[in-house]
Amino acid sequence: MKRYLACFLLIPLVYSAEAQLRSPADFLGYELGERFTPHHRVTDYVRHVADNAANVDRIEYGHTYEGRLLQYLIISSPDNMAKLEEIRTANLQRAGLLEGVPAEDTPAIVWLSYNVHGNESVGTEAALAVIHTLVSSTDNDVQTWLEKTIVIIDPCINPDGRDRYVHFYHQTRGHTPNVHGEAREHSEPWPGGRSNHYYFDLNRDWAWGTQIETRQRLPHYNRWMPHIHVDFHEQSVNSPYFFAPAAVPYHAYITSWQRELQNLIGANHARYFDEEGWLFFTRQIFDLFYPGYGDTWPTFNGAIGMTYEQAGSGRAGLGIITAEGDTLTLSDRIEHHYTTSLSTIEVAANQRARITTEFAEYFQNAASRPSGAHAAYVVRHTGQEDKVRVLADHLDLLGIAYGFATTASSGAGFAYHSGSTERVSIESGDLVVPAAQPKGVLTGVLFEPEAELEDSLSYDITAWALPYVYGLEAYATEDEVTWTPTAPVSEPEALPSRPVAYLAEWKSFEDARFLAALMRKGVKVRYAELPFKVNNKSYDEGTLIMTRGGEGAAFDSLVIQAARYTNQHVEAVNTTRVTEGADFGSGDVVFMRAPRIAIVAGPAVSSYSLGELWHFFDEQLEYSTTLVNSDDFGSLPLFRYDVIILPSGSYGDVLSEGRLEEIQNWLREGGRLISLGNATRFLAGKDGFGLQIKPDEDDEDADSLGVRLRPYADRNRHEITEDVTGAIFRTELDNTHPLAFGYEQDYFTLKSSSRAYAWLEDGWNVGVLKEGSRVAGFAGMEALDALNNSLVLGMESVGRGEVIYFVDNPIYRGFYYSGRLLLANAVFLAGQRSVATY
The missing domain is CATH 3.40.630.10 (Zn peptidases)
Known part of the structure; x- marks a missing residue:
């Protein structure tokens, strides 16, 4: 010894x-x-x-x-x-x-x-x-x-x-x-x-x-x-x-x-x-x-x-x-x-x-038996090809085996989007992750809808199922699914030479990466605010439209280069006239100015929140921004920027009453302010901002003697009744609003705070929680009550400008993929109708 x-x-x-x-x-x-x-x-x-x-x-x-x-x-x-x-x-x-x-x-x-x-x-x-x-x-x-x-x-x-x-x-x-x-x-x-x-x-x-x-x-x-x-x-x-x-x-x-x-x-x-x-x-x-x-x-x-x-x-x-x-x-x-x-x-x-x-x-x-309750995890391939590709890259990194369904079949399974067991139809080509495989334990940990939590006093978030993380239509099936490691291959359609316009869907963050690439190359882009139909094909709101008019000789090569760089599909049309919806020259087809973006950095903000934004724009989106130290923000010439983003932080020393008035003037002239987390909390109740903290419906006098006389040893367990430790909630979206373009009617937000905000009285409540919206993860009973009928994502107009409130972090730790498009919508789509021309 x-x-x-x-x-x-x-x-x-x-x-x-x-x-x-x-x-x-x-x-x-x-x-x-x-x-x-x-x-x-x-x-x-x-x-x-x-x-x-x-x-x-x-x-x-x-x-x-x-x-x-x-x-x-x-x-x-x-x-x-x-x-x-x-x-x-x-x-x-x-x-x-x-x-x-x-x-x-x-x-x-x-x-x-x-x-x-x-x-x-x-x-x-x-x-x-x-x-x-x-x-x-x-x-x-x-x-x-x-x-x-x-x-x-x-x-x-x-x-x-x-x-x-x-x-x-x-x-x-x-x-x-x-x-x-x-x-x-x-x-x-x-x-x-x-x-x-x-x-x-x-x-x-x-x-x-x-x-x-x-x-x-x-x-x-x-x-x-x-x-x-x-x-x-x-x-x-x-x-x-x-x-x-x-x-x-x-x-x-x-x-x-x-x-x-x-x-x-x-x-x-x-x-x-x-x-x-x-x-x-x-x-x-x-x-x-x-x-x-x-x-x-x-x-x-x-x-x-x-x-x-x-x-x-x-x-x-x-x-x-x-x-x-x-x-x-x-x-x-x-x-x-x-x-x-x-x-x-x-x-x-x-x-x-x-x-x-x-x-x-x-x-x-x-490898011989599933770790959890399900035999396979199936992800619909058709209609969400981009997200499936990104998920597959993630599985490759982790060493998890997956493949693609060889035939169509059906059986009982848990539907992540509905939160219930139902009859599941599996299509040939759907991505299949078998639960029984060498890395089956890791597979079950990452795919099972909700992990069993033996003690609610946990050190970190308590929900992370990958179908929610990626915003995927997916199912956990009770029976095994026959699969092959060979991915389905579709031959790309040949594009006609010199079309009148190119079209690209707006369904995933990969489409936002394509848009950013186009803007870097100086290509003019519009988006459709309404669904439309052209050449007997229907397109959803948010579809990107690149027309030849006003572009130079390199137009075609620039669009194709951007599509190849981001691995995105574009379609070509030889008319700007549609059979349903708004023609490409309509006011409902909105020209998109490449936004000039400033992000507050420095001691006033959470370094994690800033880092997530910095990484989002720099590495994931590849779009240029200006990071401004919080100590210098008071002298920032606001009118040089179209969008200002406030990461979560403490803004008492940064946004004085006078500076808030200057921001209000900038908003009236067409600026766009985006707040996240505690920055949203700071703006709540301030003059000129319509956001309000949701009032506590409980009567303080109604507190029971049992609560008042709770044992000291139980203090931590009592506190977590008011807390949310990284749980996933179903958010009801107004997907007719540009902030929610590319989404279905539900979005699964990762919530790490119990702070609740009232629905906006004069604005757009784009994402809201209704009663019983918790899907997975721990949330205390009092926190659940407070979060009922509260705001997740909202936008209000101030003159020609907008304020966009994110209650939760849409890009949590950089991995919460399904929220990235929300942030891209806030930056690129929302407010483009009235964007300032400084």
Whole structure:
């Protein structure tokens, strides 16, 4: 035991004779814990290790948005390294993801992921210590661990965020670190280093892959399918260390073995922590339910996924005085993560045979029987081809098998749009996701209409079924559906040369991407406010119309290039006269000016909300915007912009009465103001804005004595009766309004707040909740009552301009695809009739 502790306490071990391999201190010029290591030096050291150690492979798997390298190391015994591909292949065969009979007695695979949150910066420092121990120690136990395990170490998942924090700290500290919490080095400026370049929380993105770091990492994870995955974090400076087992709720699909091994690993950690007198806690706060985390996503992929939380985070710096009067140092934090890292590897080595056996059984069970109540998930292909294609790309990223129905059939199934079991007609070519497949557990987690929630005190959202996320007509069937992996192919119609006009439907966000591409190329675009018919074909409201008149010789090539770039279908017509509806020269066919858009950024707004908008326009839509710091918004020349977007935030210091009057004047002249989340809350009740918070219908005097005298121990459970923890609600849409073009009469909004707004008295209530509108996820009873008959999406006119209110976030965490078109409608379609010409 003392020998282990010597290792854990970073006491030098006896090292091998590989004279070229240097310790982190020797290579970097300082002891780990004396300063933070910037990413380029982390990369230098990892390369040095790979170049000079015999038992290491280094894999580069991509770059961040800011160009920083993403990489991981594979470390094991020399014998294992010599047959690494055989071991990897055998593991995938054991999971049923590759054909063939796996080799026996293969090592357990442990994947350690550090620093997904950039300002939880100890992770990378600890990773360097762990790497050096594993590649250089001649300790017999360490060598035995490596004989029985393959250890994969990603030293920094989020280099952009981490360097943001590290550079801040280096620039604000003095010669001697200041341990007082009020010192500026303990207070990061907005947006902080937690998030990546686009201010996304990468630890919520594992299931969605919206960010480039995640999209590049997941294929490598799927190449290995580790048996254990640890996600290293930090929390507040006054919190003891957290490790497994996790808190409830556990998702119902988590197996008894996954629970058991968490307990075994936690017990091993506790042994070392108790020997050192380090405090820790387990089974609280950090649950295993939402699938986007670095513990749950691996868990639903057959691993034992765990979160470890060390005290510190962005406030700790190199040292900080805690509430108990102790000084928490970076060296302390390294030591704790170092200890749990090696302790995890130790348990994996000791439990190798059981781990690999249970892993194989996990996937055998998943492939032989559905995890949930349904045998297949079927998505209608006809009429929603764009969304099906995007869903298929998502399934490819996750490694979920799918195909297409070979014949038409029918049977009983759950209809996501109605929320009831009914007779389902399946068409040939519909997308089919079988529930029984190697990744069947993950499939069930993501497709089952509603997950069983054993405890409503959850850490995150509680509803995410993919048919709601993508806004798809879909069914969960009770019987299996015959399918083929070959997608249906339709031959594109040949376009006539030099048609009078091109038409494109408006049914999905992909159509908005096509519109943005046309606007970037300077093509003039109109949209139809009414349905119409031409050449014996019907077109819905919102259809994009590009006419030849007024365009140059490159008109055809520009339209076709934009269509090919966005993978969209266009149709050609040789007349602007329609047989039903409004001719293309009618006032009901609206010319679309490319909007000039400003978005408020900076300390007044939520960095997450801003990041979602920034990423939406920059990466998903590819449309130029101007981000304006909130401190500078007061002097922004409003009339340079057609659209101003207010992300969720606190606007008391940004939108004074005088500035609101200026905005009202800008609106009267044709401006368009779009508010989201708490920005909508700020505008409610303000002069000139018609939005009002929905009055509480309950009589305060009617509160029961039972509520007034509720036990202190029940305070959290009472509070959640008034809360909504990321639940999905059916929203009734007025799809004749441009804000809802491209939608059916229902939209499934993801609601993460119980704040309710009254329907507009003088405006358009485009999206509303009626009674009984919850579809999936947890919402407290009092919250449900408050949300009955409330607003989700509204628009009111102010002179020639409009204010558009989003109560909920239509692009939540970048993954809520079905809301993207609503935001595109708000930006491109709504208000175009009266757009200003500044």
